Amino acid sequence: MTEQHDDVFEHHGGFPKFTAAEETENFGPFVEQMRQLQDLAVSVAPPDDVFGEARALAQKLIDLLEPYQVPEGQQPAGRIISLPGRGSLLMLPWQVERFDEGGVRATGVFRRFHLGGNGAAHGGVLPLAFDDVFGMVVHASGRPISRTAFLHINYRAVTPLNTKLTVEGRLDRIEGRKSFVSARMTDESGKLIADCEALMVQLLPGQP
Numbered sequence: 636m637t638e639q640h641d642d643v644f645e646h647h648g649g650f651p652k653f654t655a656a657e658e659t660e661n662f663g664p665f666v667e668q669m670r671q672l673q674d675l676a677v678s679v680a681p682p683d684d685v686f687g688e689a690r691a692l693a694q695k696l697i698d699l700l701e702p703y704q705v706p707e708g709q710q711p712a713g714r715i716i717s718l719p720g721r722g723s724l725l726m727l728p729w730q731v732e733r734f735d736e737g738g739v740r741a742t743g744v745f746r747r748f749h750l751g752g753n754g755a756a757h758g759g760v761l762p763l764a765f766d767d768v769f770g771m772v773v774h775a776s777g778r779p780i781s782r783t784a785f786l787h788i789n790y791r792a793v794t795p796l797n798t799k800l801t802v803e804g805r806l807d808r809i810e811g812r813k814s815f816v817s818a819r820m821t822d823e824s825g826k827l828i829a830d831c832e833a834l835m836v837q838l839l840p841g842q843p
């Protein structure tokens with residue numbers, strides 16, 4: 636992790652102070668296994684007694700992890716920028732490849748877990764991808780922490796699963812507290828899958 640990445644969670648506005656977490660031996664592989672489980676949970680059709688066995692194993696995992704819950708900002712999930720989705724299961728398992736004031740670029744695939752219908756990604760996961768990139772664009776540009784006021788997506792082509800895609804976002808202009816940002820999602824041939832514009836509004840002191 637670079638020094639540039641180390642300070643991206645510093646305190647702004649009314650947000651709590653977040654610090655980046657270090658990658659450890661087991662956390663990244665654990666998150667990937669959980670993602671595989673998510674993919675399987677939405678794609679298997681075994682006999683019901685197999686679900687019974689899975690329930691028992693899942694309960695063991697719950698019992699193992701439950702004592703270790705911590706407040707927001709202290710868990711590794713979401714704080715390790717070198718991991719896909721920063722190690723957060725909520726985030727798409729994409730890798731950040733560029734993070735500087737010129738913009739943010741992330742690449743990755745939508746998986747079976749993200750299926751909408753007829754082999755394509757669910758339309759609701761694209762705003763998640765864009766919104767997360769815009770949060771990083773704001774930080775990478777050195778702007779104070781901001782929240783999304785609006786986010787407008789144009790779905791230009793059906794979004795495939797298991798196909799490498801790229802999202803590139805940038806800061807277009809600043810008006811006082813307002814950061815106007817935009818991003819494009821493309822496939823490896825350069826075909827435009829979706830584009831997006833959003834307004835990020837800088838939080839006032841104490842604003843949640």
Ligand SMILES: CCCCCCCCCCCC(=O)SCCNC(=O)CCNC(=O)[C@H](O)C(C)(C)COP(=O)(O)OP(=O)(O)OC[C@H]1O[C@@H](n2cnc3c(N)ncnc32)[C@H](O)[C@@H]1OP(=O)(O)O
Pocket residue numbers: 643644716766770771774780781782783784785811812813834836837838839842
């Ligand atoms: C590694 C890094 C990880 C980074 C990890 C950290 C990531 C954090 C980023 C997460 C991003 C999110 O998804 S946040 C989650 C989704 N978003 C939210 O929950 C936001 C909910 N909404 C709000 O909290 C509020 O509405 C705000 C803060 C956006 C704005 O409220 P406010 O502070 O009272 O300001 P307000 O006066 O209304 O607006 C300020 C200016 O913006 C304009 N404005 C406000 N809303 C709109 C709008 N929808 N469309 C057009 N313009 C608007 C106003 O006209 C005004 O312009 P003018 O008169 O000044 O010209």
